[in-house]
Structure formats: C-alpha cells, structure tokens
Amino acid sequence: MKLWTDAGGTAPSPRRVRMYLAEKGLEVPLATVRIDDVEVRETRTPEFRRRNPFGNVPVLELDDGSALAESMAIIRYLEELHPQPPLLGATALERAEIEMWLRRLEQRLYIPVDWGPPLGRMIPGAEVPFREGALRFLKRLDTRLAEHEFVACDRFSMADIFGFGALDYGRRFAGFPLPADAPHLRRWFESTAARPSAHA
Ligand SMILES: N[C@@H](CCC(=O)N[C@@H](CS)C(=O)NCC(=O)O)C(=O)O
Numbered sequence: 001m002k003l004w005t006d007a008g009g010t011a012p013s014p015r016r017v018r019m020y021l022a023e024k025g026l027e028v029p030l031a032t033v034r035i036d037d038v039e040v041r042e043t044r045t046p047e048f049r050r051r052n053p054f055g056n057v058p059v060l061e062l063d064d065g066s067a068l069a070e071s072m073a074i075i076r077y078l079e080e081l082h083p084q085p086p087l088l089g090a091t092a093l094e095r096a097e098i099e100m101w102l103r104r105l106e107q108r109l110y111i112p113v114d115w116g117p118p119l120g121r122m123i124p125g126a127e128v129p130f131r132e133g134a135l136r137f138l139k140r141l142d143t144r145l146a147e148h149e150f151v152a153c154d155r156f157s158m159a160d161i162f163g164f165g166a167l168d169y170g171r172r173f174a175g176f177p178l179p180a181d182a183p184h185l186r187r188w189f190e191s192t193a194a195r196p197s198a199h200a
Pocket residue numbers: 011012013014035041043044055056057058069070071072
C-alpha cells in the first residue's frame with residue numbers, strides 16, 4: 001500500500017488522510033507529487049491519471065496495483081481494515097453523528113473556504129456569501145463546542161480531523177482566520193492543533 005500525497009504537505013485533502021493515519025498509529029509509505037505549480041502539476045500527467053482519472057490527491061495505491069481516490073473513501077476503507085481506535089464511530093449512533101458532522105463540515109465550511117477565493121476571481125463578489133455562510137456555520141459550531149469537548153459524539157473522531165484541517169487551511173492559505181468571537185471553537189482548535197497527528 002502507498003499513499004500519494006502533495007509534495008508541499010499543505011493541501012487539505014491528503015492532510016486529513018495523513019492525520020487520520022497518525023491518529024491510528026498506521027504507517028503507510030508516502031509517495032509525493034507536486035501540485036503547487038500549474039506548469040508542473042504532476043497530478044495531471046497521463047501516468048498519474050491512470051491512478052486517478054480526476055487528477056488529484058490523495059490516492060491510495062493498493063498492493064494489487066489498483067487505486068482508491070477521495071479522502072473519505074480512503075479513510076472508510078482503512079477504518080474497515082483497522083477499526084481500533086474508532087475514528088468513524090463505535091456504535092450506530094456515533095457513526096451517524098460523525099457522518100452528520102462530516103457532511104456539514106464539508107458543505108458548509110470546507111467547500112466555501114476552499115472555493116471562496118477562486119470563485120471570487122471568476123465571479124467578482126461571489127466569495128462574500130461563501131464567507132458569510134461559513135461564518136454562520138462556525139457560530140453554530142462554537143455553540144455546540146460550548147457544551148461538548150469534540151465536534152461529534154463524546155470522543156475524538158474524524159469530524160475533528162476534518163474540521164481542524166479545513167480551518168487550519170483557511171487561516172493559513174485562504175484568508176479565512178478563526179473568528180475572534182468564538183472562544184469554544186478556539187479552545188477546540190488549539191487542543192486539536194496540540195495533538196501530535198496535527199503535524200502529519
Ligand atoms: N474530494 C477530494 C478532493 C481532492 C482534491 O481536490 N485534492 C487537491 C488537493 S486538496 C489536489 O490534488 N489538487 C491538485 C490538482 O487538482 O491537481 C478528496 O477529498 O480527496
């Protein structure tokens with residue numbers, strides 16, 4: 001097994017798989033491609049597209065030569081192989097709660113943060129409603145974190161990894177700092193950032 005990831009190590013989708021692996025204590029060899037320079041996007045070569053026709057990372061290459069793309073599909077596959085410690089839930093209710101938060105985090109936070117700046121370039125002003133929607137979502141998340149240690153259920157889960165990665169990417173690379181008036185969100189963000197897996 002081999003995980004294809006970005007050479008710079010900052011892209012959010014491969015990072016969530018690396019953080020997941022670190023939390024599980026799983027060691028999967030990494031292979032890297034450059035994605036930072038449009039002139040040298042190694043994800044767009046015919047060779048890479050044989051692994052993933054969509055031309056992006058992460059990709060998990062399996063020992064039989066086949067490949068899986070999409071970060072959450074890769075994580076679900078690994079979770080079936082290595083259920084402990086559970087990061088996608090240990091009971092039917094936990095699994096559903098984590099899924100509920102993963103969908104909210106992707107649709108209401110990650111996509112607006114990731115797409116806001118390029119969309120604003122393509123359709124001037126389009127990033128504003130994206131940003132406002134993400135801020136409204138973070139207000140709700142702050143309220144939730146006022147009473148809960150973690151994003152979903154009572155244990156650290158993939159929802160924390162997903163949310164942390166989206167916010168950290170937003171603040172470092174997409175001009176989307178942590179909102180100033182969200183103390184519970186900040187507490188959760190800082191405690192997630194302090195986990196060794198945050199450096200994966
Ligand atoms: N939904 C996909 C998104 C994959 C994706 O957009 N990957 C980006 C990095 S975060 C990428 O490879 N960009 C470089 C490219 O498209 O060439 C997932 O979760 O894996």
